[in-house]
Amino acid sequence: MSDHHVDGDPHSAGNSSPHAAGGTVLSVTGLCKSYSHVVAVEQVSFDVHRREVVGLLGPNGAGKTTTINMILGVLSPTAGSVRIGGVDLARERARALASVNFSAVYASLPGNLTVMENLRFFGLVYGIPQLGRRVAELLRQFDLERLRNTKCGLLSSGEQTRVALAKALLNRPRLLLLDEPTASLDPAAAQTMRARIRSLAVETGCGILWTSHNMYEVEEVCDRVLFLSHGRLLLEGDPRRLPREHGAASLEELFIRLASEPLAEPLASAG
């Protein structure tokens, strides 16, 4: 139990990982974000390794999106550091972000550009070599060829998710951030997407940080989960073992219990 417990120690989460340090694609250390007197994220530390899918879980307002925004460089941390592939985001922003990409339900691609135009636009922004070939590959891979000249604003939710994911893979990222990537998909499409993302981690070797409120999905996809609550990292571990270790019948039950804790109380008493 204590192996998995994270209680503000900046290094405990990262060190508990079974993966070799050489394969670390993301290293978050002592990350804090506060707005005047409101603390949104407090001393969050964790690593993501190559070929690993890490679930970032927590109730609404727990600090998941804030953490993701800090990793993406669109929100400056109050304290702490983010290293992507060993590159410090604060010092070498462009170099660090060259090996990251993301997809989030709340950050849809410009609806006034077609699928093809969006991919070409973002491909240039990421500085992708042989862009035409890469775009063609992704259109094929995500079954988007027939939609290439359709404006993104006219696509269904599922199609938009596929385009967003294609954009997220343009630069062959070493770190992929997915904020509720299946939230707007029907069960069958979500199942396909989960399998696709899972295989991405294996085939491309990228590390994936995944947020979701669907615990079934998390158990199926994630190698490891991080529980955030009130901006603090409470717990970390294997999603298939954690419920049993903490006396919960399921990951969902454990999630509900953690979410209802007023603050990061030691969970040992619950187990």
Next chain:
Amino acid sequence: MRLKPVAGILLRQFYLLRGSPVRSLPMFAWVAIDIVVWGFITRYLNSMAAGRFNYVPSLLGAVLMWDFFTRIMQGVSTAFLEDVWSRNFLNLFATPLTIAEYILGLVITSVATSMVGLAVMLVLSTAVFGLSFLSLGALLVPFLLVLFAFGIALGILASALVLRLGPASEWLVWPLPALLSPFVGVFYPLATLPRWMQFAGHLLPPSYVFEGMRTVLAGRPLSGGNLAVGAAIAALDILLAAHFFTRVFRYAAATGLLARYSAESAG
């Protein structure tokens, strides 16, 4: 600085213009309307003056140059606003794109779109109303360059204000050129203005252009020094505007404004 991301910003604007007559039409339509309206006003004034004074170069020339400046400013801010309207900040600024690359992309976009407008203005004013820019000679180039530089500075400033104050503030930045126009003496000499307005006018680069233009049209020798001062102020304004944009960007990243532009509903 990398060229591909700059080209990306330019390409995005091209895609938008290509696919939308609503966006491409104003490049021609408003400048054409301005030239036609002012062209007939100058014709009327010429008929009243009965040959004693030719209003075409001083009035229509001034309108053309002021329109060019306005188009440059709006070209920069409109390209920026496309990212506001499509809630694209999160997608855009979570990439390796630097602020310098982004601003350069906006500026080149503005140059490209404004040149189209300038060409329309030149053709209409010359072919229909007989405005000859040969009377300004080679000075037309530095005149346009100073206006171009200040238009860029004002466009960057306007973009920074929208980033800082929120999407609704676009209504505050559109009238910026109109706000400046009384001070820069587009249609009258600065000496016409009260002293405090003259002082303000001397801080604005377009005043050196319009004063210079009137000097040349009156057949007097132009002081190159004055135009150089205007150019230097315009260059300084670009640097100050870019610095201001960078500071606002950092503020937006620190306060979460940048992320909220795209993710207002995110939990």
